[in-house]
């Protein structure tokens with residue numbers, strides 16, 4: 001998926017790209033592609049619908065399953081999980097968020113901010129699979145997520161146009177201005193959580209996850225990094241819109257060039 | 263017993279045996295370029311190992327006034343600069359031929375042959391005496407043997423000197439050292455041997471409008487002229503130089519001189535799964551996009567090639583074939599990906615293939631590939647190979663017609679979309695069965711769900727047999743319709759011929775030479791007169807079928823073990839299997855005419 005999105009975006013930088021994938025597709029078969037899309041800071045929203053299992057093929061553990069989490073038939077997962085947020089932090093991701101499909105109030109502003117982000121916005125959405133992974137013993141069930149969720153931030157997305165009419169944010173907020181001019185305001189839930197301080201974020205997440213907690217919110221954001229097109233200095237006009245006459249050097253240039261091959 | 267070869271002008275084959283990584287490659291191409299600049303039809307084949315330093319490497323030069331420049335396998339002169347391979351190298355020289363070697367060390371007597379002449383030159387001693395530093399001495403030894411060859415073959419000394427000057431422009435010290443080395447070899451040969459040798463070279467006017475270019479450079483240039491803007495790739499021999507060249511040309515032609523903005527984007531992908539994915543994404547968006555790879559990459563691309571086929575998305579893939587299976591011999595040539603490409607991916611898939619035979623066709627077919635991919639909304643694979651892609655070929659100057667405009671296929675415009683009630687993606691039109699497509703972001707009415715999963719003509723998900731079959735059956739008709747747009751085969755008929763010889767790609771020159779040799783054999787051999795057809799694309803068109811029908815027997819000459827082109831002809835035409843005989847050479851080196859004549863004569867028993 002991210003490879004195809006990379007090509008689409010390469011050709012037409014004016015569109016908004018939203019990719020939806022599973023935890024199986026993102027963290028196993030497509031892990032390499034996810035990593036490299038992050039490294040390229042491809043401007044897109046990459047949404048993982050994370051249920052900890054391969055749902056479609058009927059309940060095998062995915063690489064997102066926690067050690068000890070049990071499958072529907074009772075067997076426990078023995079392998080260490082791949083956490084997409086932790087992964088993103090080591091790969092230089094510029095936007096990392098975790099939401100919960102059971103909490104729309106938190107997720108909607110995250111998605112809006114993700115779309116406004118200049119680069120790849122990875123949103124890991126804990127999405128319990130009601131058929132294969134919503135039982136007792138699973139760490140990706142509704143119940144488990146509800147009981148262990150820890151909101152690191154609550155975010156409000158304030159589009160540029162609405163700025164003036166927006167409600168004055170409560171105290172204790174951090175405001176991040178997106179490249180587009182829109183702003184995201186974070187209410188820091190745990191004291192001192194700063195979604196722009198990568199080292200602190202890594203430390204905090206490791207510590208909390210060690211306690212079995214599921215940290216949610218817009219966890220990390222950096223708007224200063226250039227996206228794929230900025231790095232490439234691609235023309236502002238999307239490549240698909242360049243007229244052919246702008247692209248073909250023509251017969252005179254060919255003749256000139258071929259002198260060097262004589 | 264010394265045999266003398268008859269005097270021959272502009273007809274000789276030279277092989278240079280070197281050690282990889284000693285800088286011989288640039289000396290060898292300097293020689294080849296000099297002969298080219300003398301106007302003589304010439305070819306240079308680099309037979310190199312998959313290694314950075316130490317293994318044996320060879321370079322073959324064949325100059326031939328009549329234009330027979332396929333690989334020769336009997337050499338008039340061997341430049342034996344690699345002691346590891348002396349024994350085998352000396353055996354390869356034709357009776358009456360010559361061996362030039364470094365006489366700083368004596369040659370082992372067991373290696374001597376009574377029927378060849380030795381040209382011993384103390385290259386190492388010469389370079390140790392005149393130059394400092396181990397690396398420099400090794401490099402200049404190559405230029406010294408170049409100088410000696412200039413003398414014995416009567417290559418234009420001044421011309422070689424000029425080329426060196428050009429090459430080392432601004433590097434005065436290097437230039438001087440190279441000129442000195444050239445002169446050392448030249449003078450030594452003139453002093454010690456009767457120069458030139460009986461076979462030697464003289465200036466010709468034959469190749470006036472000719473250029474010297476490799477197929478990968480020509481293919482990249484074709485992509486620039488075709489208007490490709492997105493390229494994605496993963497490095498692999500022998501395809502890498504396609505992208506290297508594309509990048510160079512884009513830097514030259516596609517960077518806005520005022521803003522510095524790039525009118526192209528090249529992504530070095532993480533693997534070939536990603537590179538083909540990127541090509542598909544960009545083509546889906548409406549850009550002309552391509553990738554270049556070799557067999558191992560095609561293997562990885564299989565799944566997504568099926569997506570592009572089934573979802574009907576253009577994609578252009580250059581497969582610069584090398585020797586398989588698996589890693590195989592990465593630096594050796596083969597035509598082993600024909601079947602893999604024709605049916606790449608699971609399920610019923612069939613692709614459009616183009617088979618260039620030389621750099622000119624790499625340039626032209628690059629453009630054709632984009633036109634076909636967009637016209638038929640499907641992957642098009644251009645099957646070049648290492649011999650075409652990485653060796654320098656003498657070809658007529660490439661031509662460009664400024665009236666060319668890309669065929670973008672049936673893409674609905676905003677106006678067209680406004681006219682229609684509802685857009686359905688997979689409804690075929692006319693006798694080509696192409697379903698108009700839309701590009702993302704153009705008009706809300708054009709929106710649809712692109713899916714690789716089962717779909718019906720309306721573009722909706724389906725698991726209903728009839729609905730599913732309606733779409734895949736149309737894809738077959740569409741593929742058949744493409745036969746009318748594929749470059750037609752090159753057919754040459756000779757009076758009285760009942761036998762046909764069919765070939766493909768880089769076999770071209772060797773096969774043509776072979777047919778001439780069989781039609782006009784040396785004394786004692788019966789003449790065999792044959793017709794010739796070189797297939798240039800798949801699906802096969804009417805002309806291919808007609809040629810097969812017209813001949814009682816056809817030999818299919820190709821460079822793979824299993825006779826893949828022959829299999830494809832059997833599968834895709836009504837020709838009986840028994841009619842198609844196979845001639846195959848697949849050891850990894852370019853084909854030579856004698857391999858073809860020997861095999862055909864043996865099979866015919868004459």
Ligand SMILES: Cc1ncc(C[n+]2csc(CCOP(=O)(O)OP(=O)(O)O)c2C)c(N)n1
Pocket residue numbers: 021022023024025026049051053054055056057062565
């Ligand atoms: C190349 C390939 N291998 C295997 C499959 C089979 N397959 C389909 S979905 C799936 C797992 C998907 O898991 P996940 O991404 O977590 O999605 P979920 O069904 O849980 O939403 C697999 C292995 C496939 N479609 N393609």
Ligand SMILES: [Mg+2]
Pocket residue numbers: 022023024049050051052053054055062
């Ligand atoms: Mg899943």
